[in-house]
Amino acid sequence: MIDLDYVLPLRWDDDADPAELTGYLRRLAGQVRVIVVDGSPPRQYRRHARAWQGIVRHVPPRETTANGKVGGVLTGVRLARSDYVVIADDDVRYDAAGLAALRALLEKAEVVRPQNYFDPLPWHARWDTARTLINRAFGADHPGTLGVRRSFFQRMGGYDGEVLFENLELVRTVLAHGGRARHAPGLYVRRLPPGARRFWAQRVRQAYDDLAQPARMAVFLAVVPGLVCLLARRRLAGVLGYAVLTAGLAEAGRRRAGGRGVFPASCVLFAPVWVLERGVCSWLALYRRGRGGVRYAGRTIRVAAHSARRLRARRQGGVSGSLDARKPTTLWEPSQNGLVADRPQRHSATVARPGSMTRPS
Secondary structure (H helix, E strand, O other), X not given: OOOOEEEEEEOOOOOOOOHHHHHHHHHHHOOOEEEEEEOOOHHHHHHHHHHHOOOOEEEOOOOOOOOHXXXXXXXXXXXXXXXXXXEEOOOEEOOHHHHHHHHHHHHHOOEEEEEEEEOOOOHHHHHHHHHHHHHHHOOOOOOOEEEEEHHHHHHOOOOOOOEOOHHHHHHHHHHHOOOOEEEEEEEEEEEXXXXXXXXXHOHHHHHHHHHHOHHHHHHHHOHHHHHHHHXXXXXXXXXXXXXXXXXXXXXXXXXXXXXXXXXXXXXXXXXXXXXXXXXXXHHHHHHHHHOOOEEEOOEEEOEOOOOHHHHHHHHHOOOOOOOOOOOOOOOOOOOOOOOXXXXXXXXXXXXXXXXXXXXXX
């Protein structure tokens, strides 16, 4: 067994068959301690409890947040026994090598970001992979899984659950409290792609996340007006240049840290389409912001994520990172116990490069 707890925050509102996830949890439970924090409705919760009895620790969330995933994370980390914790969405699939590599990286960081890749790759997963590649070209992608140090997580009081982009909020909160964040672009962890219907449903919500990164948002807001201007002036060379530039950026991200081993070249061709999609959806996200926020899991959330400056000010003002300035959430005390699970085999997760270490300025 690896000295690691695996936290899986989960909420399934339908009667999806948990057989595939059950098989993954069974494999995972032989390698690490697993806790599934299940916020599913009662009928689904009971079904999961029967399927996973004796395999993992299965508990309901004990924290209530606007972003339900954060409540699950707070509960799971609170129950963990190890100081080394993996947080992973229900579509993430670790193998033993990936878990061991993440555990090693946590020796020198308080939060670690691996790199997800989709497998299998239907057309919409290739489209979404273009986003990953462009993010890699400019620095770091935000995966559906993180590694955290439990002791540090507890000292900073968790993180705010009233935001949409919870992974960015967690990383920024760690940095605001003086912790170290490591990005591991060569630690590849498989992720199952969503269905096409869910893919389309995520477009505006993912664009809304960019409100937490104003410079990035400004670039995407300029895409549609820029292309319309080029087309109006019949500057077809400019449009072609846009396509070449975006594809070139995606290819640069694909070549980083051995990415060609997991990202097919065909994904690069979707880069111009993805950037155009994000440009359109950025305007829709801005409209949603003006209307009060975006809907997520039955709740309306206004804040994408807090700025690093606000989080530092909150810390210096003596307010815990898990507390919203306007409406406080639960502050919790140390405890002990297990966590969560997800993942099959095909590519082994490896560390191609040690990644970058960052501290707040």
